[in-house]
Amino acid sequence: MKIQAAVVGATGIAGQQVLAALDKHPDFEIAALAASERSAGKSYAAAITDEQSGIRRWYVPGSEPPEAALKLPVQEAKSMRLDGIGVVFAAVESEAARELEPIYAARVPTISTARPYRMEADVPLLIPGVNLDHVAIVNEQRRRRGWKGFIATLPNCTATGLAITLKALDLRFGVDCAIVTTMQGISGAGRDLAALDIVENIIPFIPREEERLTIETRKILGRVGDGQIDELPVRVSATCTRAGVLNGHTEAATVGLKRAASIEQVIEAFESFGREFSAIGLPNAPRRMITVHRDPMRPQPRLDRDAENGMTTSVGRIRLDEVVPNGVKYLLVTHNAAMGAGRGAVLVAEYLRHAGYLG
Numbered sequence: 564m565k566i567q568a569a570v571v572g573a574t575g576i577a578g579q580q581v582l583a584a585l586d587k588h589p590d591f592e593i594a595a596l597a598a599s600e601r602s603a604g605k606s607y608a609a610a611i612t613d614e615q616s617g618i619r620r621w622y623v624p625g626s627e628p629p630e631a632a633l634k635l636p637v638q639e640a641k642s643m644r645l646d647g648i649g650v651v652f653a654a655v656e657s658e659a660a661r662e663l664e665p666i667y668a669a670r671v672p673t674i675s676t677a678r679p680y681r682m683e684a685d686v687p688l689l690i691p692g693v694n695l696d697h698v699a700i701v702n703e704q705r706r707r708r709g710w711k712g713f714i715a716t717l718p719n720c721t722a723t724g725l726a727i728t729l730k731a732l733d734l735r736f737g738v739d740c741a742i743v744t745t746m747q748g749i750s751g752a753g754r755d756l757a758a759l760d761i762v763e764n765i766i767p768f769i770p771r772e773e774e775r776l777t778i779e780t781r782k783i784l785g786r787v788g789d790g791q792i793d794e795l796p797v798r799v800s801a802t803c804t805r806a807g808v809l810n811g812h813t814e815a816a817t818v819g820l821k822r823a824a825s826i827e828q829v830i831e832a833f834e835s836f837g838r839e840f841s842a843i844g845l846p847n848a849p850r851r852m853i854t855v856h857r858d859p860m861r862p863q864p865r866l867d868r869d870a871e872n873g874m875t876t877s878v879g880r881i882r883l884d885e886v887v888p889n890g891v892k893y894l895l896v897t898h899n900a901a902m903g904a905g906r907g908a909v910l911v912a913e914y915l916r917h918a919g920y921l922g
């Protein structure tokens with residue numbers, strides 16, 4: 564029997580990626596939708612359509628809203644009915660997430676794209692193919708908090724592509740430090756960024772992004788300890804900027820390895836990374852966790868963000884670096900709203916079902 568899924572924040576950018584990934588899914592059924600009181604009480608079709616102009620706000624290029632969602636009512640998130648629901652996907656802004664997620668998690672496994680619980684000791688911060696073994700700490704979370712469900716979180720979308728590549732390098736050579744500069748897509752900021760600010764521009768500051776990238780990367784790359792994650796003491800120096808690109812984060816990384824590696828060895832480490840995870844055959848898993856480009860004009864967000872439905876991390880311009888000890892440098896493109904948020908959350912759920920944590 565399919566697991567009944569609720570999507571909270573279903574009208575937003577990350578929530579719509581969840582819906583697109585759940586469309587005609589073999590294991591999950593879209594059973595309930597929720598958003599703020601602005602949308603509550605309307606059908607989903609009405610909630611995403613401007614009453615006056617008829618303009619539909621659907622943010623997943625190349626797809627239409629799932630038929631299964633259009634007729635469902637949008638509920639008010641705080642009072643959403645949970646009877647029969649087997650998993651909640653929560654994709655709401657931070658303050659709302661802080662209040663809502665424990666209400667759901669007390670009864671139902673809840674997979675969150677939001678920030679408030681990411682760094683709590685008993686909450687896993689998951690990237691498919693990288694650290695899904697961290698989910699083991701939800702047993703401690705349930706015990707401590709007396710919950711039937713649990714909260715499992717996804718990282719800040721800027722951390723996702725970086726952590727995937729660092730994990731591939733750490734497994735082979737050990738990672739000592741990383742210096743990264745990001746050029747982040749507009750949709751990573753949700754629906755509210757003003758066009759006048761971003762067109763023909765680079766915005767040099769994204770509040771709290773650099774700190775999050777640093778601390779989250781250490782937790783993601785850590786190991787399961789005694790009821791918590793023991794962080795990897797990797798030093799990360801980040802400069803985060805917003806670029807006039809709709810979807811997709813581009814990141815220039817220079818990484819100090821513990822053991823020297825040749826370019827060929829780095830390419831091999833990237834291309835072979837995550838084969839075992841992909842071999843499980845989960846519906847939203849990419850065939851390759853990392854796609855390496857030899858063409859020096861790649862990766863580009865416009866050309867590469869949608870590769871494998873936005874679930875692969877595209878890497879190119881791999882070079883050795885002489886400034887950092889055992890240095891290697893490269894550019895990556897990652898889809899912030901797909902692997903970095905909604906579709907990544909569905910892939911986490913697919914793995915949790917496979918591993919016996921759902922249903």
Ligand SMILES: NC(=O)c1ccc[n+]([C@@H]2O[C@H](COP(=O)([O-])OP(=O)(O)OC[C@H]3O[C@@H](n4cnc5c(N)ncnc54)[C@H](OP(=O)(O)O)[C@@H]3O)[C@@H](O)[C@H]2O)c1
Nearest residue numbers: 572574575576577598599602640659677720751753754904
């Ligand atoms: N966008 C990305 O690429 C991305 C990547 C990683 C993580 N995230 C995280 O995912 C979460 C959602 O981001 P987003 O980009 O999808 O934002 P968004 O496009 O602005 O959508 C926000 C969603 O939250 C709902 N919402 C807002 N206030 C609420 C409240 N008080 N109670 C219940 N629902 C409420 C909105 O409903 P209404 O339509 O009714 O207002 C909407 O469905 C954020 O925590 C963000 O940090 C986003």
